[in-house]
Amino acid sequence: MRVREDQRFKNLYWILDGKRQLATKNLTPGHRVYDKFVSLIKGVEYRVWIPYRSKRAAAIYNGLKTFAFKRGSRVLYLGIASGTTASHISDVIEDGVIFGVEIAQRVMRDLLTVTVVRRNIVPIMESARRPQSYCWIVPEVDAVYEDVAQPDQASILIKNSDIFLRSGGYALIAVKASSIDVTLPPKKVYKMVEREIASTGRYKLVETVDLSPYDPKHAMIVFRKL
Numbered sequence: 001m002r003v004r005e006d007q008r009f010k011n012l013y014w015i016l017d018g019k020r021q022l023a024t025k026n027l028t029p030g031h032r033v034y035d036k037f038v039s040l041i042k043g044v045e046y047r048v049w050i051p052y053r054s055k056r057a058a059a060i061y062n063g064l065k066t067f068a069f070k071r072g073s074r075v076l077y078l079g080i081a082s083g084t085t086a087s088h089i090s091d092v093i094e095d096g097v098i099f100g101v102e103i104a105q106r107v108m109r110d111l112l113t114v115t116v117v118r119r120n121i122v123p124i125m126e127s128a129r130r131p132q133s134y135c136w137i138v139p140e141v142d143a144v145y146e147d148v149a150q151p152d153q154a155s156i157l158i159k160n161s162d163i164f165l166r167s168g169g170y171a172l173i174a175v176k177a178s179s180i181d182v183t184l185p186p187k188k189v190y191k192m193v194e195r196e197i198a199s200t201g202r203y204k205l206v207e208t209v210d211l212s213p214y215d216p217k218h219a220m221i222v223f224r225k226l
């Protein structure tokens, strides 16, 4: 089994073992978020990042060009859930910090078991529709990442990015087409989201990546704040 760092994105790795598997270096060796997907290579623990379980990983497999997270990044994560994807971003940003907003108590309980060990994730139990309620704790950030699967997901991203995202930073949204309009073809829904956010005049569309076959009817859309 061999491992090599991704050619474009630092702190992302590919485990080569007949097949290619995306991975991050475990920031907290010995502590595992989802147990069985860990490989020990030359004494280093790598956590396999599974595209069927994380839209961010699916986007990377599907050719995403903008990773948006690196060592030291400050990230606002809306809809962090139990921290599956966030734990990999936490591996990548190392001494950076993720402010993770989540509305559901049940998943927040699971997230807390992750944040006890991973000290670079700050859990915030709130609705992402009310950014004013956490503006006392969240500073200016380098990236806003949203995965809330709600009908007003575009406006939630705008509201938060207007307040917290630095100029030149990235706003990323995992769009679930059926949450917005189940009657329209997904591609039309992605276009609607692109237009709604770009029409503010404050965000420039960078790229849209379809997440099929890992997450059908979902896309990752990336904007840059002007």
Ligand SMILES: C[S@@+](CC[C@H](N)C(=O)[O-])C[C@H]1O[C@@H](n2cnc3c(N)ncnc32)[C@H](O)[C@@H]1O
Residues within 6 Å of the ligand: 053, 054, 055, 078, 079, 080, 081, 082, 083, 084, 085, 086, 101, 102, 103, 104, 107, 126, 127, 128, 129, 147, 148, 149, 150
């Ligand atoms: C698809 S899941 C997120 C999965 C997670 N991003 C991952 O990849 O590990 C969507 C999450 O958004 C949360 N959510 C929905 N509406 C929200 C809101 N208004 N504010 C904060 N979180 C919300 C849900 O409770 C759920 O945990």
